[in-house]
Amino acid sequence: MIELAIGVLLDGLVFAAVLFLIAVGLTFIYGVLRVINLAHGSLYAIGAYAATSAVGAFVAAGGHPYLTYPLLVLTAALVGVLLGPLIERLFLRPIYAREQVIQLLVTFSLFLILEDAIKLVWGVQSRYADTPYAVLGQVSVAGVSYSVYQFLLLGVALAAGLLLAALIHRTRFGKLIRAVIADREMSTALGIPVGRVYTAAFAIGTGFAALGGAFVAPTLAVSPALAVEAIVLAFAVVVIGGLGSLPGAAVGALIVGLARSTAVHLAPEVELAAIYLIMVAILVVRREGLFGEPELRRI
Amino acid sequence: MSSGGVLAAVRAGRLSSRPSWPVAILGALALGLAVAPLALPDWLTFNLHLALGKSLVVLAVALLLRAGLVSFGHGLFFAAGAYAVAFAARAGINELALQLLLAVVLATVLAALLGLVLARYRGIFFSMLSLGFSMMLYALLLKSYHLTGGTDGLRVRTPTVLGADLDREAFRAVAFYVTLAAVALGFYLAHRFASAPLGYLARAVRDNEVRVEYLGVSVRWTLYWTFVLSGALAGLSGSLTAYLIGHVVPELAYWTTSGEFVFAALLGGFGHVLGPLVGSGAFEFLRTYAFKYFAYTWQLILGLTMLATILFLPDGIWSLGHVARDLVRRWMRSSKRAA
Numbered sequence: 001m002i003e004l005a006i007g008v009l010l011d012g013l014v015f016a017a018v019l020f021l022i023a024v025g026l027t028f029i030y031g032v033l034r035v036i037n038l039a040h041g042s043l044y045a046i047g048a049y050a051a052t053s054a055v056g057a058f059v060a061a062g063g064h065p066y067l068t069y070p071l072l073v074l075t076a077a078l079v080g081v082l083l084g085p086l087i088e089r090l091f092l093r094p095i096y097a098r099e100q101v102i103q104l105l106v107t108f109s110l111f112l113i114l115e116d117a118i119k120l121v122w123g124v125q126s127r128y129a130d131t132p133y134a135v136l137g138q139v140s141v142a143g144v145s146y147s148v149y150q151f152l153l154l155g156v157a158l159a160a161g162l163l164l165a166a167l168i169h170r171t172r173f174g175k176l177i178r179a180v181i182a183d184r185e186m187s188t189a190l191g192i193p194v195g196r197v198y199t200a201a202f203a204i205g206t207g208f209a210a211l212g213g214a215f216v217a218p219t220l221a222v223s224p225a226l227a228v229e230a231i232v233l234a235f236a237v238v239v240i241g242g243l244g245s246l247p248g249a250a251v252g253a254l255i256v257g258l259a260r261s262t263a264v265h266l267a268p269e270v271e272l273a274a275i276y277l278i279m280v281a282i283l284v285v286r287r288e289g290l291f292g293e294p295e296l297r298r299i
Numbered sequence: 300m301s302s303g304g305v306l307a308a309v310r311a312g313r314l315s316s317r318p319s320w321p322v323a324i325l326g327a328l329a330l331g332l333a334v335a336p337l338a339l340p341d342w343l344t345f346n347l348h349l350a351l352g353k354s355l356v357v358l359a360v361a362l363l364l365r366a367g368l369v370s371f372g373h374g375l376f377f378a379a380g381a382y383a384v385a386f387a388a389r390a391g392i393n394e395l396a397l398q399l400l401l402a403v404v405l406a407t408v409l410a411a412l413l414g415l416v417l418a419r420y421r422g423i424f425f426s427m428l429s430l431g432f433s434m435m436l437y438a439l440l441l442k443s444y445h446l447t448g449g450t451d452g453l454r455v456r457t458p459t460v461l462g463a464d465l466d467r468e469a470f471r472a473v474a475f476y477v478t479l480a481a482v483a484l485g486f487y488l489a490h491r492f493a494s495a496p497l498g499y500l501a502r503a504v505r506d507n508e509v510r511v512e513y514l515g516v517s518v519r520w521t522l523y524w525t526f527v528l529s530g531a532l533a534g535l536s537g538s539l540t541a542y543l544i545g546h547v548v549p550e551l552a553y554w555t556t557s558g559e560f561v562f563a564a565l566l567g568g569f570g571h572v573l574g575p576l577v578g579s580g581a582f583e584f585l586r587t588y589a590f591k592y593f594a595y596t597w598q599l600i601l602g603l604t605m606l607a608t609i610l611f612l613p614d615g616i617w618s619l620g621h622v623a624r625d626l627v628r629r630w631m632r633s634s635k636r637a638a
Binding site: 036038091094095099100101102104105106108109110111112113115116117119120228232235236239243269270271272273275276277279280283284287 | 364367369371416420422423424426427428430431432434435437438439441442443554555558561562565595596597598599601602603605606609610613
């Protein structure tokens with residue numbers, strides 16, 4: 001019984017950590033740009049693929065296995081810095097003035113484009129980069145063995161969340177972001193470079209998605225289905241927590257993660273349905289999510 | 300002012316003056332489509348059949364787009380209609396008409412139930428909630444293996460048509476004309492809906508729903524009935540498509556399937572009722588050709604086309620007709636002046 005409880009809890013937490021890394025970027029981008037990025041899962045997948053390439057090349061060149069961890073972070077940062085501004089400038093900037101609906105469709109077409117772009121660059125075969133995973137070995141918890149890497153994932157998610165919170169609440173740049181979120185027009189009038197804040201925010205969101213992908217990559221076979229599954233789960237997380245809310249993303253990730261691990265251990269056939277059931281239930285009862293703020297209707 | 304008075308004013312105004320030429324075009328279109336299977340090669344007929352079958356779900360999505368709602372979950376009704384056909388055959392109901400009826404009834408009931416909840420949502424929340432419902436059905440279809448065959452899906456058996464047993468070839472021909480008739484009926488219904496007070500109201504909701512409420516009209520019920528009609532059309536579309544493909548799979552309810560419907564609606568343009576028909580046709584042919592010649596990048600081509608449509612042709616392919624008409628008028632005017 002206790003093994004089961006610990007199993008559910010640990011699996012749930014690890015899954016929640018991964019979900020949080022994906023969802024936090026999605027919710028952050030929505031908070032600042034007010035755009036739901038349907039291509040966010042693809043950015044996560046690109047992070048994972050980039051990690052397999054980077055780790056593969058690094059290990060082949062004889063690099064020390066423990067140095068792969070900073071390499072994963074570096075890869076994610078690179079994806080964010082290179083791809084984020086490019087996508088924001090090219091695809092999102094022309095449509096900020098259009099309806100939310102159109103923005104959703106633009107990111108959907110971006111999703112379609114990136115799906116194939118990923119296949120073109122990395123092919124359709126599964127790719128592996130399990131060095132960072134294998135080198136840490138296993139640890140036994142209450143008689144069940146777990147890989148140490150899973151605990152590392154928890155740490156990475158926690159660190160990423162704290163880092164982003166500190167960035168928003170403790171720095172000058174965070175102040176600018178909060179000003180833009182509060183009132184875009186007034187921020188422009190005060191001389192805040194809103195366009196650059198948007199670009200930076202999108203790059204940061206992209207970086208977090210890629211970070212999630214990079215750290216997940218060692219634990220699984222990276223294949224083309226990664227993006228399409230990640231985005232709907234991240235959706236569920238941010239909807240449950242409340243769009244645009246960082247604590248919401250954390251709580252949403254915990255709820256979805258624990259719900260899934262409970263279902264996997266107790267009733268595997270309802271695993272997927274359970275997640276969407278929670279998402280729908282939250283939307284029906286409290287549409288702005290657990291931590292979201294209700295929007296006022298404008299005349 | 301009562302809502303009736305406002306509506307009368309709207310009807311008397313410019314909005315309701317519909318040119319009569321679409322009727323003639325419709326007739327020519329129907330005739331052209333009716334003789335198409337005789338003249339076209341099989342693979343082209345198949346594509347045409349598929350585009351026709353799916354045009355109804357695209358129309359369903361477009362009706363909601365007119366009201367300002369983007370459904371990322373119409374795969375739910377589409378899949379419900381398709382699975383209804385497969386389940387009906389398994390339960391011993393082999394008649395085509397009965398199966399179609401069952402599919403439409405099931406989809407309508409589902410829409411009537413889900414609409415009660417969904418009609419309260421707008422914008423991004425409507426999209427998310429519809430996506431959530433649709434993914435729930437996907438999960439159910441995927442995991443109830445003993446009932447639905449899981450990822451393998453179910454085979455759709457050839458039904459009897461008015462009691463007659465047909466072979467595969469004959470049934471396919473019949474199915475084409477049944478689809479054509481259903482599409483004609485569906486688009487006629489949608490046309491009547493769009494030019495009825497409810498249809499205008501749906502459009503007004505998109506422009507400004509608070510003002511519509513000030514007119515004393517219930518926005519929620521306007522959207523509710525739009526949603527129910529939309530769900531019924533999507534279910535019909537799913538069942539018609541199921542006969543053609545001969546196989547139903549859970550992916551029909553997956554969110555990307557719904558996304559493709561939205562794409563097709565946008566491609567054709569949802570300003571006019573016939574836009575979705577054009578959109579569905581354009582989408583199927585685009586996909587077929589992109590898949591045929593660029594097997595590894597067909598999604599990329601779809602995505603780029605969609606981007607180009609949004610940026611350069613926001614009212615869809617249908618609006619090209621207006622552009623052409625204006626050009627012709629200008630040309631005629633200038634040639635008159637010259638003469």
